[in-house]
Amino acid sequence: MDSVIVEFADECQKLNYLQIIGDFVEIPWFEIVVELSEKAEEKLKTNNESIIVNAEFIHNPVKSDSTRALYADELLLSHRIELTDERVARFENLRFPQRLYDLLENKDIILSINVWSGRRSSLYNILHCVGLEEPMSKIKGRRIVVKCKLIRDDD
DSSP: OOHHHHHHHHHHHHHHHOOOEEEEEEEEEEEEEEOOOOOHHHHHHHHTOEEEEEEEEOOBBBBBTTTTTTOOEEEEEEEEEEEEOOEEEEEEEEEEEEHHTTTSSSSSSEEEEEEEEESSOOSSSEEEEOOOEEEEHHHTTOOEEEEESSSSSSO
16 A cells, blocks of 8 residues: 555656645645626626536546446546635635545546536526636646626627
């Protein structure tokens, strides 16, 4: 077991973005700035609508063995932040079990960001936002802008 921990620690140093906290792997902080068009900003304020910023941490693929099939894009962790008046979602102190990380061949996990309206004033999402899917090694400690406009009635 010690060799796995040493191998894991060496891999973390190479990627230089993950920390081991007990039996968990901590993902470094990052921020998502939601940049709304004028019409979208006005509509959200008028309708007292919120914004959901959803972060999924995925990997592909896991090491295959006799007990586990090989799957692409498996979810390690998902975390959602709801914004009301503010437009910056800060993701920090997010952890997942080290045992899952130990199974990964590619240690640079992928961050997938999706943004939508909070559906407080309508059953339907009213925002069209550009998503993001990047390796965490490129995102760590950064502020990323996600642009959004209304699905309808926006240029």
